[in-house]
Amino acid sequence: MNSDNLVQSLQNSLRVTVGAATSIVEGIQDPVKREEAMATFQLDWDSMTEKLAEKGEVAEREAREFLEQTFSQASSTPNSTTTNRAAAPRPQPSHQAAQELRDLTEELTALRQELEQLRSKDS
Secondary structure, three states, X not given: OOHHHHHHHHHHHHHXXXXXXXXXXXXXXXXXXXXXXXXXXXXXXXXXXXXXXXXXXXXXXXXXXXXXXXXXXXXXXXXXXXXHHHHOOOOOOOHHHHHHHHHHHHHHHHHHHHHHHHHHHHO
16 A cells, blocks of 8 residues: 555555544534434435535544644743733634644644554555
8 A cells, every 4th residue: 555545545444534523512512403413414424524525624624723822922022921811802712622632733743643653664
């Protein structure tokens, strides 16, 4: 198997997993989303994984943007950070959402390390 195909398959699998987790969380929070998720699970396998991969890609992008924003704020000077917080208070994510984000970030890091190891083995 080509390492690029393996990487693409692993990335798609991660996105399907993230998409499924996102659907579950949305289903718990919103009855309308729950019905949509149930309809998704009744589709054939290819359609279901495609929809979940799309949802996972969106969640991955949002997580990446959140992390980039968080790291950029942490690297700014303390005075400007205090000023920004006072001028535009942002809602804080719930403890559960923050924990899920940390868990997904750790899972993504582990998968990337595994991919790097597989790439180094192929070289």
